[in-house]
Amino acid sequence: MSLTSVEALTQVRARTLALVAHLDDADLERQVDPLMSPLVWDLAHIAAYEDLWLVHRYAGEALLHPDLAARYDAFETPRSVRGEIELLDAPGAREYLRDVRDRTLQAINGRGPDGVLHEMVARHELQHTETMRQAMRLGGLLAPGEPHLDPLTGPDGWLDVPAGAFAMGAPDGAFSYDNERPRHDVEVGAFRIARRPVTNGTWLSFTEGGGYQRREWWSDEGWAWKEDYDITHCPDAEAGHPDAPVCHVSWFEADAFARWSGGRLPTEAEWERAATWSQGTDPLQAVGQVWEWTSSWFGGYPGFVAHPYREYSEVFFGRSYRVLRGGSWATDSRLATTTFRNWDLPQRRQIFAGVRLAADPEVN
Template identity: 55%
Template sequence: MPGQTAAPSTDLLFLLAETRERTLALVAHLDDAAVESVHSALMSPLVWDLGHIAAFEDLWAVHRFGGEPLLRPDLAQVYDAFETPRADRGTLPFLRRREALAYLEAVRERTLAAVARRGLGDGLLHELVLRHEQQHGETMLQAIELARLPLPPRAAEREERSAGAAAPGAGGLELIEIAAGPCAIGRDRADGFSYDNERPRHLRELPAFRIGRTPITNATFLTFVEGGGYERREWWSREAWAWKEEYDIERPAGWTADGREWRAGRLEPLHPDRPVVHVSWFEADAFARAHGARLPTEFEWEKAATWDQEIGAAAGDEALAAATGNVDWRTFGTVPVGAAGAPAPSGCLGMVGDTWEWTAGRFDGYPGFVAEPYREYSEVFFGDDGYRVLRGGSWATRARVATPTFRNWDHPQRRQIFAGFRIAKDV
């Protein structure tokens, strides 16, 4: 699948440098207070992410791979993402901006020195380091948007070039039927880099189902809001209704009562053809119920994203790459549905890119799961009924990460993610 194979050394080193340049660009225009402050209990201070990126690289690319002692063992606890929940990170003795930048630079010098001594081996640990930093770029963009901080100066230029027409009839209520039958789910290490929760690749027998040709758009969701969608108790689960009432939720995060949304560093009128974003799983589920539908399972979602119904098998890398849409911060926001990327082999649009998509599934391991290279990436989150799976990536996801088999997960009430959804129905 596109973007999965570990790169040769020159390419991988270039990508590490390119990714670091992008990471630093996210904060270069912000003052120290903006970078070092806690803007929300849902997110880390931006400077914590910088120090964590450095600590993770030092652990895996220098200590575990290169055999060197950690540069700053005293910081291991501070930057342990599992042991330090986001809500607690503002109280930690994390490095301030100047120190964090120096730490990033020093660790990168150690990484390059280790590569000069030992090469890259199979490249998998360095690929892990690369993708880890790329994923934190998206997390930092979430924090920047949640805090309504300005985006990098060039973001406006990219956003202006994002104009494109939506696919005809796009709104999210048009459904495509996917035939019953087996589908290969996941990705094996033999096929290139994959995360442990994507493995092992295995067959799933799925009944026929119908799934949205596109994600639900702003216009379609606005109709739900204006039609009393947040007031009709029968469309909400007990847990969802309690959450909505406690926090007085009336519309997607970032929307205003006068029909605008926070986008690309500013408030602007809702674009009717762009996918709705910053909705929780609870809101997505309520919308689906209101339309006599449901959210797709993650296996239905993956089949719709990868399965070529004409040949009865998963599509090839070229077709999947062509179907990858708005990713890589190309626009610093969503685009009209269907305006980026070719259709998936199933005929669905916008499966990869623009917005993450909530699925019905709870996060767990596939049959035969083995934790690698550490339990805290996936396994410690299994079995918690609170985590729902998201698929597909967003405009803020790097192309190397945004693949049809990648699994993201979060609590059903979370709205800081660049997440929307599409609906499904039984046949």
């Protein structure tokens, strides 16, 4: 880390508290949508996670509130029940955060920092602030000026990426998650990838052209989801600037849009190859405004080893979750690396996700 562990933890906590500073306790304590946690659950979960890893497991101290461990464990208490059980109120969650941080600083003074664990906890908190923004957006609680989705500038069109091998995954010597490792050579065929994400204006052309009515553009699962939930348009595409990236589209919608456009979604290997390719071409533009869906299922790389706990990645492997790449306007730069892998279910729309198209190379 370029910052010390204490500096990093302090900066991240200031970011978390600033995120919710404009909200009153009632907004923090209500569940705005069954899909999301009450914001106060996230705050207490951040405290419980820090206490578990930096005080209990690292420093060997007893948990501050062992009676709260299951309540603020993401697997023991799923989102579907978090709005129905008794939670710490907003003042109680803030006190929990303060008390755990005092314990963490004492542990660092006594044992010194562990670069991996302290960075993991800092990044865990940053991931939750993005999740909290998802809930805030659903509840109309985002701070003034958010979201930061800027109109796209620069050249449009395609990048032609030649066939070749590249080293995929995070390099040694810097923090990375277990699902980014081990770094391994991947052979990728030639492909084209859009220089920019799809805009709201282009998405509206898809909608007006029958995008949500034409069965041939949808997978069987996507069509069933669309029909079951009466999905007829993307509200954010209609409300946003026409030249800004489309946001809050599901994988099912992204896949249908790609078929309509005559393209496809990139594999995550293609996405990472394009994002890290530096052969004198222009880089991908506007990476980091919206997460970008790929066609890939979330799984482990060859030689994957779960670390430091299998619930971070391994329990999500299989053919349920699709990979997203690149980061969004709500993603801290500490997380938004070219090797970071996000994942979600293909029907989810709450994530700040858009589309960057790929295509096979043109035949001369």
